[in-house]
Amino acid sequence: MSTVLNVKALSKSFGGLRALNDVDLQVNSGEIAALIGPNGAGKTTFFNCITGIYEPTDGDVFFTPLGATECRVNGMKPNSVTELGMARTFQNIRLFKNMTVLENVMVARHCRTKAGILDALLRPPHVKREEKENIEKSYELLKYIGLNKHYNDLACNLPYGDQRRLEIARAMATEPSLLLLDEPAAGMNPQETASLKELVLDIRDKFNLAILLIEHDMSMVMSLSERIYVMEYGCLISQGTPEEVSKDPQVIKAYLGEESHA
Amino acid sequence: MQGLKQSIITSLWFMFLTFPIMVVRVNTIENTVEWRWMNLAYVGVGIFILSFVWRWALARKEAKQYETETTDKPKKQLWLSRAMEEPAVAKPALAAIFALSVAMPFLVSTYQTNIFISFLLYVILGLGLNIIVGVAGLLFLGHAAFYAIGAYSYALLNHYFGIGFWVALPLGGILACLGGILLAFPVLRLRGDYLAIVTLGFGEIIRLVLENWSDLTGGPSGISNIDRPGLFGMELSVADANVYIYYIVLALAIITMIAVQRLKNSRIGRALQALREDEIACQAMGIDRVNVKVMAFGLGTAWAGFAGVIFAAKTTFINPASFTFMESAIILSIVVLGGMGSNLGVILGSAFLVLMPEYLRAFSEYRMILFAAAMVLMMVFRPQGLIAPKGRKYHVDDPDLIKEGDA
Ligand SMILES: Nc1ncnc2c1ncn2[C@@H]1O[C@H](COP(=O)(O)OP(=O)(O)O)[C@@H](O)[C@H]1O
Numbered sequence: 001m002s003t004v005l006n007v008k009a010l011s012k013s014f015g016g017l018r019a020l021n022d023v024d025l026q027v028n029s030g031e032i033a034a035l036i037g038p039n040g041a042g043k044t045t046f047f048n049c050i051t052g053i054y055e056p057t058d059g060d061v062f063f064t065p066l067g068a069t070e071c072r073v074n075g076m077k078p079n080s081v082t083e084l085g086m087a088r089t090f091q092n093i094r095l096f097k098n099m100t101v102l103e104n105v106m107v108a109r110h111c112r113t114k115a116g117i118l119d120a121l122l123r124p125p126h127v128k129r130e131e132k133e134n135i136e137k138s139y140e141l142l143k144y145i146g147l148n149k150h151y152n153d154l155a156c157n158l159p160y161g162d163q164r165r166l167e168i169a170r171a172m173a174t175e176p177s178l179l180l181l182d183e184p185a186a187g188m189n190p191q192e193t194a195s196l197k198e199l200v201l202d203i204r205d206k207f208n209l210a211i212l213l214i215e216h217d218m219s220m221v222m223s224l225s226e227r228i229y230v231m232e233y234g235c236l237i238s239q240g241t242p243e244e245v246s247k248d249p250q251v252i253k254a255y256l257g258e259e260s261h262a
Numbered sequence: 263m264q265g266l267k268q269s270i271i272t273s274l275w276f277m278f279l280t281f282p283i284m285v286v287r288v289n290t291i292e293n294t295v296e297w298r299w300m301n302l303a304y305v306g307v308g309i310f311i312l313s314f315v316w317r318w319a320l321a322r323k324e325a326k327q328y329e330t331e332t333t334d335k336p337k338k339q340l341w342l343s344r345a346m347e348e349p350a351v352a353k354p355a356l357a358a359i360f361a362l363s364v365a366m367p368f369l370v371s372t373y374q375t376n377i378f379i380s381f382l383l384y385v386i387l388g389l390g391l392n393i394i395v396g397v398a399g400l401l402f403l404g405h406a407a408f409y410a411i412g413a414y415s416y417a418l419l420n421h422y423f424g425i426g427f428w429v430a431l432p433l434g435g436i437l438a439c440l441g442g443i444l445l446a447f448p449v450l451r452l453r454g455d456y457l458a459i460v461t462l463g464f465g466e467i468i469r470l471v472l473e474n475w476s477d478l479t480g481g482p483s484g485i486s487n488i489d490r491p492g493l494f495g496m497e498l499s500v501a502d503a504n505v506y507i508y509y510i511v512l513a514l515a516i517i518t519m520i521a522v523q524r525l526k527n528s529r530i531g532r533a534l535q536a537l538r539e540d541e542i543a544c545q546a547m548g549i550d551r552v553n554v555k556v557m558a559f560g561l562g563t564a565w566a567g568f569a570g571v572i573f574a575a576k577t578t579f580i581n582p583a584s585f586t587f588m589e590s591a592i593i594l595s596i597v598v599l600g601g602m603g604s605n606l607g608v609i610l611g612s613a614f615l616v617l618m619p620e621y622l623r624a625f626s627e628y629r630m631i632l633f634a635a636a637m638v639l640m641m642v643f644r645p646q647g648l649i650a651p652k653g654r655k656y657h658v659d660d661p662d663l664i665k666e667g668d669a
């Protein structure tokens with residue numbers, strides 16, 4: 001089993017606030033790992049640091065795409081990281097709202113297609129073919145996710161749960177080796193959450209990806225993930241299998257404890 | 263009842279405000295003061311009715327909004343944009359418009375042809391700016407500067423080196439495009455109002471340089487005697503040259519429309535739209551922000567360069583006064599009024615802002631007031647513009663989908 005993502009001593013400061021403090025984290029190929037912790041623990045900041053949206057203050061992020069050699073990605077631009085094979089969704093949905101559902105997915109295939117300005121103006125046969133292929137592949141993905149009925153609707157007209165699923169479809173369209181999901185079940189009803197769980201498992205098996213998941217829904221985290229990392233105040237306080245983590249007194253105190261009182 | 267009271271208060275308030283100008287008049291010849299009480303009554307009744315209409319329109323708009331929010335119905339499109347989606351309507355309509363525009367110079371006077379030339383120039387300018395503002399979502403207030411770059415490229419090249427129109431046309435476009443790319447780099451990090459201010463400043467800088475570099479550009483008095491475009495070395499009369507230029511502009515406008523449409527629906531165009539919708543998500547989807555912004559600027563300003571060259575050839579005289587901020591503002595209004603990102607919208611917008619004022623000369627005193635009123639009404643009742651953006655519809659052959667639809 002090889003490591004896809006290897007993060008070493010990652011730190012990030014916003015002025016005086018240390019949002020991430022010496023975080024070490026590994027994700028192996030074909031694995032579903034989860035990153036949990038109370039609100040404000042720094043989970044989203046962690047995603048932003050490894051995808052190049054923020055530049056880490058300290059530490060290293062090594063990423064090994066499928067069938068490629070390891071490379072250090074911190075300091076790289078977000079689009080280059082995506083091109084290498086790391087795709088993500090956002091906690092606060094960031095769809096391209098005034099574009100259609102199909103267009104949203106087609107945009108995400110930007111780094112897997114090549115047509116330039118002259119190609120767009122002259123439309124030679126190979127560009128037409130590429131465009132057609134882009135439409136077909138994007139549509140296939142929508143069908144897989146179950147949104148093909150709405151392919152010509154504007155993304156902002158989708159129901160909330162479908163918008164979250166569209167974000168996943170869009171991330172998948174970049175052909176990633178590692179998929180990062182930031183609270184994919186937030187705001188979903190129980191049925192939607194259940195079908196999302198199926199989807200995440202199926203994606204992992206079908207596309208042979210590694211998945212790193214931020215989630216507050218404990219039943220989902222416990223049943224999906226092979227390994228769990230727990231953060232609090234920017235520090236990693238525990239890691240291990242779901243059983244190990246749920247028995248860790250520190251975790252119970254910091255996180256699960258809150259829930260049992262509630 | 264509440265509405266009645268508010269309308270009465272509004273009309274009283276207006277009567278009070280307009281009292282000094284509408285009612286009191288000093289007759290300086292007889293040294294008497296005239297009291298025109300009838301005017302007060304007119305203002306009162308007029309405002310009362312207007313306020314009622316206004317309130318009714320607002321209520322209707324809110325009711326509609328509520329309806330679309332609760333019933334999930336897609337937003338209503340303007341009948342025109344719906345008609346253009348029907349191939350059975352769109353094709354003959356386009357053919358008719360094309361035939362009419364080709365025959366135009368023979369049907370109307372030289373004066374009218376001139377008006378249509380400037381209408382088409384604004385269409386080209388609007389389509390170019392539409393790439394930057396409508397498609398890529400970058401608020402850009404310096405478009406006139408690139409129009410000026412195009413016009414002055416031809417004027418200067420013609421004046422100093424005797425270079426002809428057909429050589430200058432691509433050169434003007436390329437120079438404006440390069441100017442756009444150069445401007446893109448310093449403003450990469452700016453968005454919204456900040457970008458608007460910097461581009462506005464850039465536009466003014468270009469104009470001031472043209473105005474003050476008298477040795478080269480002739481300063482405020484500009485450059486005159488620019489050659490009209492040649493037609494295989496034939497000498498054309500002024501009227502014929504006008505017709506010839508009309509066809510050149512028409513051809514360029516059609517080319518621009520096709521090119522912009524193709525760009526918009528291409529890989530690059532989608533990347534530009536993604537940039538408009540969400541800059542962070544756009545980057546996270548593998549799009550290079552710098553590349554795309556530079557492309558947006560270059561692709562948008564090139565058209566202004568082409569239009570500038572034609573403008574110089576048409577008027578045979580240019581000076582910096584033709585490229586003030588007012589010009590940028592009108593082009594931006596065309597894009598906003600027409601509906602951001604829509605080509606049909608740009609044509610409607612130009613028709614409204616360029617043709618209407620020409621044909622409503624009778625109202626020319628109130629032109630600016632009508633202009634402003636139209637803008638305010640647009641912002642309140644149709645903020646998305648005449649033609650609302652709706653995303654490109656694709657057709658996918660999927661037998662499963664049809665089955666589901668039947669079931
Ligand atoms: N761009 C930023 N500037 C300043 N502080 C930030 C920024 N982004 C996140 N933070 C802070 O970092 C901490 C971690 O936030 P976040 O990563 O969003 O938490 P989580 O996703 O675990 O709920 C919070 O205290 C938040 O206020």
Ligand SMILES: [Mg+2]
Binds near residue numbers: 043044045091
């Ligand atoms: Mg978060």
